[in-house]
Amino acid sequence: MASGLKRKPMKIALLTTSLSVLSIVLLFFWMAGGIKTPRRTPLEPKTLESLSGHETSSSTASISVLSWNIAWAYGQGSEGSGTRKSSDDLQNNLIQIAEHIKQVDADVVLLQEIDFDSDRTYNLDQAEFIAKNAGYKYYIRGISWSANYLPFPYWPPSEHWGQMLSGGAILSKLPVQSADITLLPKPDAQSFFYRQFYLFRYLMRCELSWQGQNLMILNTHLEAFDQKNREMQMKLVSQTISEDSTAIQIFGGDFNSVPREAKLKHGYPDEPETDHRNDKTLEILLATTELKEAAAAVAEVSIKDRLTFPASAPNRQLDHLFVSPQFEVLNFQVSLKTTLASDHLPIFGRFKLREGQ
Numbered sequence: 001m002a003s004g005l006k007r008k009p010m011k012i013a014l015l016t017t018s019l020s021v022l023s024i025v026l027l028f029f030w031m032a033g034g035i036k037t038p039r040r041t042p043l044e045p046k047t048l049e050s051l052s053g054h055e056t057s058s059s060t061a062s063i064s065v066l067s068w069n070i071a072w073a074y075g076q077g078s079e080g081s082g083t084r085k086s087s088d089d090l091q092n093n094l095i096q097i098a099e100h101i102k103q104v105d106a107d108v109v110l111l112q113e114i115d116f117d118s119d120r121t122y123n124l125d126q127a128e129f130i131a132k133n134a135g136y137k138y139y140i141r142g143i144s145w146s147a148n149y150l151p152f153p154y155w156p157p158s159e160h161w162g163q164m165l166s167g168g169a170i171l172s173k174l175p176v177q178s179a180d181i182t183l184l185p186k187p188d189a190q191s192f193f194y195r196q197f198y199l200f201r202y203l204m205r206c207e208l209s210w211q212g213q214n215l216m217i218l219n220t221h222l223e224a225f226d227q228k229n230r231e232m233q234m235k236l237v238s239q240t241i242s243e244d245s246t247a248i249q250i251f252g253g254d255f256n257s258v259p260r261e262a263k264l265k266h267g268y269p270d271e272p273e274t275d276h277r278n279d280k281t282l283e284i285l286l287a288t289t290e291l292k293e294a295a296a297a298v299a300e301v302s303i304k305d306r307l308t309f310p311a312s313a314p315n316r317q318l319d320h321l322f323v324s325p326q327f328e329v330l331n332f333q334v335s336l337k338t339t340l341a342s343d344h345l346p347i348f349g350r351f352k353l354r355e356g357q
Contacts, residue, residue: 056173067252068346093341098133119162257281
């Protein structure tokens, strides 16, 4: 009898420990939003009926595209090194971003690092907000980062980003035929637990009808901190681009890579640990697809004129536009007259089909 009484507290302790461990595991996966894997998913384009009359005719002679990593309207420190900003501060930055986009009046806008329903940005759908304020009837949200609770930055807990729903977006003045997003593999060098909370990099695609042809618009945000992973992501992206052989293509976004002809490839004042000297990301794209970099096609645009990051004192070009050979590049520029609402500067290009295309 005494032996049985001794075993009972041990069983209770073992059961309590097992339940505690199970609760921690379940909490972890709930916080991370479950286990997610790289995949391609269809996207549903959204229409703002209140903006009827803001469309661009599909018969226009040229098409213009703006690409901008808006850093969720935080500006410098958006990677987690800054303190939490007020709702008013973030909304003022969003208004400045929308006003610049409206002023540029591009037919298509590619956005990266944009929030749709995140605690850090007070649960505002930034894609809808910018589309409304900049006058874009059609927009697509591509979710690449989803978590119920993100414990980052790690300390203090009052600065945690909490619920996360973020990714990329495409705004268009042309009706969207179809759209999808491919989530790209995360770095193998990261631990299992870190990867569950880490964002997916992605490739968004949307198909438009323009000049009687299928125009494929592609938007990406590639890996920033792991060169091997970034190059592998570009190989997958290039394969997708090569498979879209029936459409002419415009491809843009934040590639987190500098062009081969860049003057500075390491020793950046803002990020001395970053080194692009052996980075082949853009070379992979150029070698495996027919796409050409828009900036390189405009003779009067110097390497210095192409710098996009950091916005306060740009020293490298991380943001790019590439086009199919059927396109003639009429214009490429980096806008230096924007505010510091983001830590990137936006890039703009205008293109037309070559004769006979």
